Amino acid sequence: MAILDHNLLLHGASGSIDNYYTRQHRGKTQLCRKPRSKDGWKAKGGQIENREKFKAANAYAKRVLNDPELLAVYEGLLKKYEEVQNIAVRDAFRPPEILDLDVDFNPATEKLCISIIAVDDTKVVSVEVTLMDCIEQVLLQGQALRHPYNHNKWIFEADNVTALPESGTIEAIAYDIPGNRATATLLTGN
Structure with missing residues (x-):
């Protein structure tokens, strides 16, 4: 009775039979069982x-x-x-991220300056700024301009702003090339 080497029997084999298939691993042919799923590989959760x-x-x-x-x-x-x-x-x-939202209001010159730090893995193309009062009525809205040296920084300036609302909101929305958006809000006043 001859003893058979199982590696010689599988050498060069390919394909599948019933619940088994062959695969090549480190120059050897292996016989493996196909994975099973009770629910038929249906997607779950997220x-x-x-x-x-x-x-x-x-x-x-x-x-x-x-x-x-x-x-x-x-x-x-x-x-x-x-x-x-x-x-x-x-x-x-991946949507962009707003890392920082800062407001500087000078009552003497009645000038409002809002700076936004927005980053994306490729490029942020625009940042929109909205100033709202406590009942979410829009007081001021516009596009921020990219800082000339720091390309992650955007600046929104407005003249003749008499005062920031007592309990208002500043909202910044950053957009990337595909149109994904990131929103950051900052409460003003007390």
Whole structure:
């Protein structure tokens, strides 16, 4: 009776039979059992939401690849060993962040200066500032301008502002290239 070496029987085998499949690992062929799931691999919890986000991010990346203007913007952001599609998916998936919101009001000159620090993994394209009173009625609204030297800093200036509201809100909204937004609020007064 001859003793058979099981490694010789599997050498070069590929495919699957019933609940088993073969795989190559470190130059050897292994016979493995297929994984089982009681619920048929249905998505659970936040997986459904994440899948929808990735579908939208991939659709955005395809749109970037077909649009020469957007493609040029993302090609300018390329680093070593990166692809435009990967950067576009990451940019669409991650919204920008507002790290700081600061207000400076000078009653003598009646000048209001709001500075915002907004960052994104690619680029923040605009920051919108809104000044509201306690009943959320808009008193002042406009676009902030990018600081000439610090590209993460945005400045909103308004002249002839008599006073900040006693209990109002300053809201800053930062937008990135795909249109994701981040919001920060600052309460004014007491």
